[in-house]
Amino acid sequence: MTAATTPAGRLLALGRAEATLLRRNRTAMFMALALPLVLVGTLRSVLNAAAEHTPGLDVNANMVVGAMGVVLLIVVYCNLTSAYTARRSDLVLKRLRTGEATDTEILLGTAVPSIGLALTQCLLLGVGGALLLDLPAPMNPLLLLAGLALTAALLTALAAVSSAVTKTVETAGITTLPLLLVAQLGSGLMVPLESLPDSVANVCRLLPTTPALQLLRIGWFGTDGSGPAENFAGTWGQAATPLLLAVAWTAVAAWAARRWFRWEPRR
């Protein structure tokens, strides 16, 4: 017998439907699947030049972590901004609110497949990097996982905020651009922060997406590139500030999403 629904059951139901939709969205699937391959090819040359600025991190390390960050940005942030906007303009979100799922469950359930896909790709990048590029085993796996989880949570909330100012799926490419550029250029994905002037780098370390992405570097390689690698215990000290900042930014983004998210199109 079916009984009362549970939060997990409702997330599963929403996630399964959304996964089917994602699978049938050729553009999103192509972007999501082709992206990591393209990135690994192009990032390498960009990062070759930058490697001399980041003691403790070589080209391959920068490349794999950078690729993870870009995958999370495109697959979670861009994809979800479009998905939230599409579901809103089709009145799917409004209809879902007539059911038993809570508002948070509706947003999370919609995000489940995108987050799942992005994390799977990060896993593949990580395993591929370790096997093919001879990268070391993660120094602090807990920090690495925390970095992935916080990045996914932050980008989900930011996607909800971005979709609040996105009227149609067609304009999602424009509304996601500012954060996409800021994150790629200012969060050390393409250009290591250490290659920038100190004052600029310090500002960049405060950007919304930087702290969570720094945790990936520190967790895996024991350093964010500003100094030699630490051991497991040492990484906690280095990670304290980015960890706090990442949690704070995620909380702010979640609050903004609750405050500004729109459940139906403007009349």
Add this chain to the structure above:
Amino acid sequence: MTDTSRPRPAVEARGLHRRYGPSGAAGFEAVRGLDLTVAPGELFALLGTNGAGKTSTMEVLEGLAAPTAGEVRVLGLDPARDRAALRPRIGIMLQEGGFPGELTVAETGRCWSGLTTDSRTVDEALDLVGLLPRRSVRVKQLSGGERRRLDLAMALLGRPEVLFLDEPSTGLDPEARASVWRLIRELRAAGTTVLLTTHYLEEAEELADRLAIMHGGRVVAGGTVDEVLADHPARIGFELPERSGPHAALDLPSLPGAEPTIDGRRITLRTTDLQGTLTELLGWAARHRVPLGRLDARSASLEEAFLAIAASDAATTPQIGRAA
């Protein structure tokens, strides 16, 4: 515990206001002091022209929007604050569906079944609305009427105690409309409270135990169909022949209970006893061999009542439909 002598209303609204935008001229007040009571097991129709405030009212009753002022209770609960407790007991069909076009009918059903306490099976719900043969079709390929029926099926998954239907038969062909009406009657017979909006007067006349006519954000007439019609007399219209002259009305017999209006040769009689007045009139015409031109007798209908109410406010154009 509920007081058995006077059952708690299934839906109740007191002094409901709903405003869009800022206060003052920049905003718009769609609902202006609405009172509504729907008894358990009752089928209640909310009628009105487009823009009368029906959907704005429904959204508040459904808990999708908070009222600007006033009290709302559904099954004794606050639909916005007690959303989690109330949702498993009610079913909602919005005016426009909201199902992703790329999912099939069955996939849509599976998702909604996972969001519904004690859900019927998907096939059972689809069968209720006659959509079972279309279960593998993508939603975007459904006709407008089929989409409405899918929407209804999803609202029925949880065997709701109270069912909110916002224009359930709009866009349906006559056959589908008849089967939806039959389904709604069956649900009501099984004890479901149904609150529906419609601008098909025939639909309210066919289905509703009680109805309310909304106009300009307020309920302007309400009660059973008979009660609403009682305030709106039947009408007999005819033309007297030329030779009867300008004082034609003087030739008319005295018709008790009928009130004549004279416009040249055209006479309109308003009466609460259509048959009696008509018998008298036809008898008089036969005795005096008076031909009654363009004779037309109409019993009071919701349409008449509706037009009279809409005409009371010339600023809004009534848009009424007739079920085909």
